[in-house]
Amino acid sequence: MDDADFLASYDPRAYDPVAVTVDVVALTIRDGALAVLLVRRGHPPFAGQWALPGGFVVADGEDLPDAAVRELGEETGLAAGDGALARVHLEQLGTYGAPGRDPRMRIVSVAYLAFAPELPDPAAGGDAADAAWTPVADLRLTETGAQPPGTTRKLAFDHARILADGLERARAKLEYTPLATAFCAAEFTIPDLRAVYEAVWGEELHAGNFHRKVLSVPGFVAGTGGTSDAPGRRGGPRPRLYRAGDARLLHPALLRPGREDEVR
Amino acid sequence: MDDADFLASYDPRAYDPVAVTVDVVALTIRDGALAVLLVRRGHPPFAGQWALPGGFVVADGEDLPDAAVRELGEETGLAAGDGALARVHLEQLGTYGAPGRDPRMRIVSVAYLAFAPELPDPAAGGDAADAAWTPVADLRLTETGAQPPGTTRKLAFDHARILADGLERARAKLEYTPLATAFCAAEFTIPDLRAVYEAVWGEELHAGNFHRKVLSVPGFVAGTGGTSDAPGRRGGPRPRLYRAGDARLLHPALLRPGREDEVR
DNA sequence: GTAATAGTGTCTCTAAGACATTATTGT
DNA sequence: ACAATAATGTCTTAGAGACACTATTAC
Structure with missing residues (x-):
């Protein structure tokens, strides 16, 4: 047959x-x-x-x-x-x-x-x-x-x-992929991106360290040269604008804080 | 209705x-x-x-x-x-x-x-x-x-x-889970475990660094106190025997070498 | 002896995180 | 002036990787 x-x-x-x-x-x-x-x-x-x-x-x-x-x-x-x-x-x-x-x-x-x-x-x-x-x-x-x-x-x-x-998949993927940019508009600021991480992980992140970390990962974000017009904020300088970069994996990864206890 | x-x-x-x-x-x-x-x-x-x-x-x-x-x-x-x-x-x-x-x-x-x-x-x-x-x-x-x-x-x-x-899933899971022990018998040696990583990743790993790394991850392996009877090896001391530990995630992870290029 | 291997020690460099500092905005 | 925030700098410490070294086995 x-x-x-x-x-x-x-x-x-x-x-x-x-x-x-x-x-x-x-x-x-x-x-x-x-x-x-x-x-x-x-x-x-x-x-x-x-x-x-x-x-x-x-x-x-x-x-x-x-x-x-x-x-x-x-x-x-x-x-x-x-x-x-x-x-x-x-x-x-x-x-x-x-x-x-x-x-x-x-x-x-x-x-x-x-x-x-x-x-x-x-x-x-x-x-x-x-x-x-x-x-x-x-x-x-x-x-x-x-x-x-x-x-x-x-x-x-x-x-x-x-x-x-x-939810667990989303939380994990924020660590090693630039997925957080998918929650943002085409142009966004580093504080915008940090807000995404904080909302998904349910934890506050240190603003200064987060900022430096994001910029240190090759291809995560790319600067546009512009600055936000900062509507509705409570003061502070205008944050710079970024677009999603060309990286598909974050290296090194942004690991969630305090996960040592969840290991067993 | x-x-x-x-x-x-x-x-x-x-x-x-x-x-x-x-x-x-x-x-x-x-x-x-x-x-x-x-x-x-x-x-x-x-x-x-x-x-x-x-x-x-x-x-x-x-x-x-x-x-x-x-x-x-x-x-x-x-x-x-x-x-x-x-x-x-x-x-x-x-x-x-x-x-x-x-x-x-x-x-x-x-x-x-x-x-x-x-x-x-x-x-x-x-x-x-x-x-x-x-x-x-x-x-x-x-x-x-x-x-x-x-x-x-x-x-x-x-x-x-x-x-x-x-295959890609298996390679990735070796990084952050103790999955490699699932390829081993109930008792195994660190060189046995390294052979699993090398077979799945298709890369040779540095024996000394791998050894120290595995022992440094909490709960990855647990020593039995025994030593292998070492059949068919080409010389060297008898390696110690281990069992799988109680960790379900490896922290810190064992990252694959040389993945920076695959990022984009 | 010689070669191969297990296991440990040492050094360097990267990166994470805590914390401080400066500059720029809204109120 | 004051508070909040963006962005950068400094310091400490953990960890990855390169390399060296010793001890133990097969041949």
């Missing part, structure tokens, strides 16, 4: 049904805090609860990253050809396929991680009853969370786990 | 068929070289060509890592309850779902990465006509490879890409 014979006799529907979906962990910085795009589900299961944007992959011809971009565009109201979506950094996060994670049927979900500069407020689209950028600090990400009840939101499906994995 | 109504009216087969498979990049050290487990396909498509071990996920109730272990066991002839398989480190590598990657239908494949100490020669099982540990140096992993033809093997599907991604 050669390939052609095999294809002719092959019936894909003979297999048990497994559906493939794409979920997106879209992160941005809003008001100095790390925020994730969430939608309120309009249909069962988990109707009314908040969840990551996502949906079924179109079986015929849609690549997985394309599906992720499509889902992101549906929830933010941005078209794929729009410049704002083109600036979004997208990478695969992982695949979640435990039996029972969706009550309807066996669903394997490929999660993507998106990093974006400040985007417009989302417009609910598709199946979503609502959509909003939500500070991650307002979310309960562990079963044993110690947050005060009422102020936290629990996510549908296993999306709390997916989001937690995405 | 509540959840129960929705489930009753839901027909999973109404969706376009997408099949989910699991492929395994199983790495080990054989004769001092990094080797990957490959099977020769017994059926179309790509009958007769070498490929990564893998297969369809059982839709009803099999978790994805379980499917990966099952596929690995089928090809190596090791039972899941066997101690050898229990020592294998398994982690998800990524998911590959480009349309057309399989000529039969839309197939989304979840790839897993397995690290094992020296395992027995595989026994062909399942659909495989043959199975073998193959040194990765004998494989053509890029389309524009400069290897001499005839000495290289080309893999089926997009498995060359999956393997290349797995």
